[in-house]
Amino acid sequence: MKKWRTLFHPVLVFVAAQIAWVSLLGLWIYWYISNYIIFNQVGDKLSPQLIQKSANVFALVSGLVLLVAILVGLYLTFIYLNKQLEITKLYDNFIANVTHELKSPLASIQLYLETLGLRDVPPAKRNEFIRLMIKDANRLEKLINSILDVTVLEKKKIAHNFHIYTADVTIKAILEQTREDSRLPESALVISGSAPCQCVLDQNAIKIVFDNLVDNAIKYSFDPVQIAVNLSCSAKDIIVTFSDQGIGIPVKARKKVFKKFHRIYGKNIPSVKGTGLGLYWVKEIIKYHGGQVSVSSKGQNKGSIFRIEIPIYQTSKRRYINQLLKLTRKREQQQVSENV
Numbered sequence: 001m002k003k004w005r006t007l008f009h010p011v012l013v014f015v016a017a018q019i020a021w022v023s024l025l026g027l028w029i030y031w032y033i034s035n036y037i038i039f040n041q042v043g044d045k046l047s048p049q050l051i052q053k054s055a056n057v058f059a060l061v062s063g064l065v066l067l068v069a070i071l072v073g074l075y076l077t078f079i080y081l082n083k084q085l086e087i088t089k090l091y092d093n094f095i096a097n098v099t100h101e102l103k104s105p106l107a108s109i110q111l112y113l114e115t116l117g118l119r120d121v122p123p124a125k126r127n128e129f130i131r132l133m134i135k136d137a138n139r140l141e142k143l144i145n146s147i148l149d150v151t152v153l154e155k156k157k158i159a160h161n162f163h164i165y166t167a168d169v170t171i172k173a174i175l176e177q178t179r180e181d182s183r184l185p186e187s188a189l190v191i192s193g194s195a196p197c198q199c200v201l202d203q204n205a206i207k208i209v210f211d212n213l214v215d216n217a218i219k220y221s222f223d224p225v226q227i228a229v230n231l232s233c234s235a236k237d238i239i240v241t242f243s244d245q246g247i248g249i250p251v252k253a254r255k256k257v258f259k260k261f262h263r264i265y266g267k268n269i270p271s272v273k274g275t276g277l278g279l280y281w282v283k284e285i286i287k288y289h290g291g292q293v294s295v296s297s298k299g300q301n302k303g304s305i306f307r308i309e310i311p312i313y314q315t316s317k318r319r320y321i322n323q324l325l326k327l328t329r330k331r332e333q334q335q336v337s338e339n340v
Contacts, residue, residue: 020069027066102143105136160331161202162324164313167195167238168231174203175229178210182218188225189214195231195238198313200321205285210242212278213306217244222301236316237291237309248297249304257295258283286310290317290324 112129115121121129172191179189218225221244228243249257260280286293291310297303311317 016069016073020066020073023066102140105139108136109133160324160327161204162200162328163203164198164325165201165203167197167199167201167233167310170199170201170203171195171206171231171238171240174207175210178207178214181211182214184214184218184225184227189227189229191229191231193231195233195240197233197238197315199238199310200313200324201289201310205288209282209285209308212282213242213244216278217246220244220246222247233312234309237311240308240310242306242308243303245303248300248302249295250297250300254295254297258293282306290320 112133116126116129175189175191179186214227217227223245226245230239230241230243232239258279260277283293286308289310291308293306293308296305296307298305311321313321
């Protein structure tokens with residue numbers, strides 16, 4: 001895959017297109033000069049039709065092939081540049097959002113520190129300030145870690161911690177922990193169905209998936225948050241459907257919501273804080289588990305449904321799943337050796 005990406009690098013494509021263009025020009029110049037010389041030297045002895053059937057046809061066919069190569073090269077270059085412009089736009093939005101996210105807690109911490117330094121604050125109020133500063137510091141740490149996690153995901157340097165679990169018990173426990181961390185009442189997250197089959201999971205990574213889905217449901221819901229999660233098993237996969245009652249996702253945006261830095265904007269969409277990385281992590285983590293995730297929506301203000309599929313252990317993608325377990329055992333052995 002990397003070899004093909006290198007071959008189709010836009011710089012190489014552009015150079016190849018220029019070589020094809022120069023070759024075409026040279027071919028036509030050569031054809032013209034050679035025919036001109038032939039006509040001058042033996043034009044009276046040869047039939048013009050013979051010359052056309054040999055040199056003319058070859059020059060025409062070769063010229064058409066090179067023209068097609070040029071057009072394909074320019075088309076690929078245009079597609080690449082268009083994607084780069086889109087990525088640049090998303091990156092600019094990301095920088096703007098992250099800058100705002102960093103400024104808010106920093107300004108809050110600075111204000112509390114200046115107040116503590118300039119005034120004699122009562123002990124109760126001082127403790128409250130300290131609690132709020134710790135909260136803002138944790139918010140900063142979470143934001144910075146989330147940005148660093150992107151590099152980890154893309155370079156496939158995830159700290160492997162994959163083990164075999166019963167999906168039903170483990171996923172429900174992770175969801176319950178996510179609900180508590182998000183400070184949602186028990187009635188806000190309802191789990192139904194069952195998945196009494198085994199799977200290979202990294203619990204910390206899967207929790208990031210559910211944390212982001214719950215966080216999205218909270219951010220994009222006008223009414224009190226209501227989330228429904230259903231568990232089931234197909235022939236090869238464990239299926240988790242995560243449904244919320246938020247604003248929904250427009251049809252045009254559904255293919256892009258899992259892209260890095262992408263955020264949905266619109267008149268009916270609330271302005272919320274974020275980096276545009278949440279659903280990107282969801283996709284990459286599930287993909288790293290050998291699964292896939294998709295999204296659907298019944299329409300505006302009718303919520304979104306995320307469908308997660310994770311392979312059943314020893315039933316689907318055996319070779320890939322066993323490799324994850326092997327990497328985990330290798331990591332654990334290294335940790336034991338380092339601690340000895």
